[in-house]
Amino acid sequence: MGAEVVVEGLTKSFGKQAIWRDVTLTLPPGEVSVLLGPSGTGKSVFLKSMIGLLKPERGKCVINGVDICSCSERKLYEIRKLFGVLFQDGALFGSMNLYDNVAFPLREHTKRSESEIKRIVLEKMEMVGLLGAESKLPGEISGGMRKRAGLARALVLDPEIILCDEPDSGLDPVRTAYLSQLLIDLNAQIDATILIVTHNINVARTVPDNLGMLFRRELVMFGPREVLLTSDEPAVEQFLNGRRIGPIGMSEEKDTATMAAEEAARAAGHHDGSPEEDVRGVVPQMQPSPGLPVRKGDRRRKDRVMRILHNLPAPAQQGIVESLSDSDRQRYGLQRQPAPVGRPDDTRPLGPGAQRPNHALSQESVANLPRSAWQPPPESSPQAPQPRPGDG
Numbered sequence: 001m002g003a004e005v006v007v008e009g010l011t012k013s014f015g016k017q018a019i020w021r022d023v024t025l026t027l028p029p030g031e032v033s034v035l036l037g038p039s040g041t042g043k044s045v046f047l048k049s050m051i052g053l054l055k056p057e058r059g060k061c062v063i064n065g066v067d068i069c070s071c072s073e074r075k076l077y078e079i080r081k082l083f084g085v086l087f088q089d090g091a092l093f094g095s096m097n098l099y100d101n102v103a104f105p106l107r108e109h110t111k112r113s114e115s116e117i118k119r120i121v122l123e124k125m126e127m128v129g130l131l132g133a134e135s136k137l138p139g140e141i142s143g144g145m146r147k148r149a150g151l152a153r154a155l156v157l158d159p160e161i162i163l164c165d166e167p168d169s170g171l172d173p174v175r176t177a178y179l180s181q182l183l184i185d186l187n188a189q190i191d192a193t194i195l196i197v198t199h200n201i202n203v204a205r206t207v208p209d210n211l212g213m214l215f216r217r218e219l220v221m222f223g224p225r226e227v228l229l230t231s232d233e234p235a236v237e238q239f240l241n242g243r244r245i246g247p248i249g250m251s252e253e254k255d256t257a258t259m260a261a262e263e264a265a266r267a268a269g270h271h272d273g274s275p276e277e278d279v280r281g282v283v284p285q286m287q288p289s290p291g292l293p294v295r296k297g298d299r300r301r302k303d304r305v306m307r308i309l310h311n312l313p314a315p316a317q318q319g320i321v322e323s324l325s326d327s328d329r330q331r332y333g334l335q336r337q338p339a340p341v342g343r344p345d346d347t348r349p350l351g352p353g354a355q356r357p358n359h360a361l362s363q364e365s366v367a368n369l370p371r372s373a374w375q376p377p378p379e380s381s382p383q384a385p386q387p388r389p390g391d392g
């Protein structure tokens, strides 16, 4: 199982420029998480801080009991071996063919023989669908192939934690879907903890177990994907829907006068090309390809989320409960829920022509949810995590 990453109160600035402050989140072991955020909010800086390439001024990032923000260089070197990182552009060496690029970390960090290296390199290249392209130079292949080669290289040291910086950048929607599938398949195969940084809403909606967003130098939220996907937080709603109307502006945030002027223009009938439909709401999560094992992280995640279900906002509860299979419902002792009803108290204005998602739980449904922290049946999941203090 992948390692847990516990980030507490992390704060980073460059000189006088504050990037983000007091970021606290946990990447649960073996689960897939996505971090969203407008351009320039410091998502890449966050990834670099997690592997100790940048030093935050305050806070901790604890992996296997080691705080990588304050540990020795030697410890950091050891901890870094747990990571596989897919950088935005693949970060391949332009003068090396794909085989040598993928073999690089093995030659650099291990004492493996060339025949062992060959076995591992070919195995990972097969995993990402690049077998046969070993002798190509990075300049001779497409952007999607470069990403996959970067992923193969990130995998050769059998990482427990995989960080992906905008794996979709420069890829068309179809290649992005294939790459997303590859990451979910990988998670099913090796149970690694995965963090993906992206702007891609489709990836955010369909891939992760957990979803968070950076905005205005803070982590707006981080938790089960259903919480963010059904959130009424204006910045989240604007970002998910890709609208101009809202607190996010061209240079990250808007002043109130600009927001008021945009609202007035909209009210006067100006259509700015933003999508009519509100895409918020929980959609089915991407599953591993047929024939692959089920994701262990998925089971652990469901158990974890059911323990904290009663603490989550009602729309998120609704999304979680609706996505449970019949056998899940049995496991958690849930009755089939009656059809959801709309939320009468939500009267905030929506974008032009947008529909409010109908995702609130009825009072009767809420009454049917477990009232106290749920625990996995001991005989069916002996290794299920125990509730932690504060979970419920």
Ligand SMILES: Nc1ncnc2c1ncn2[C@@H]1O[C@H](COP(=O)(O)OP(=O)(O)OP(=O)(O)O)[C@@H](O)[C@H]1O
Pocket: 014, 019, 037, 038, 039, 040, 041, 042, 043, 044, 045, 046
């Ligand atoms: N080494 C550095 N020195 C000084 N400033 C930096 C450094 N690295 C990043 N920054 C600044 O930190 C801010 C956040 O950059 P970062 O690349 O993390 O944003 P991002 O959210 O990943 O953006 P995008 O989505 O456009 O890739 C930017 O203003 C950038 O100029």
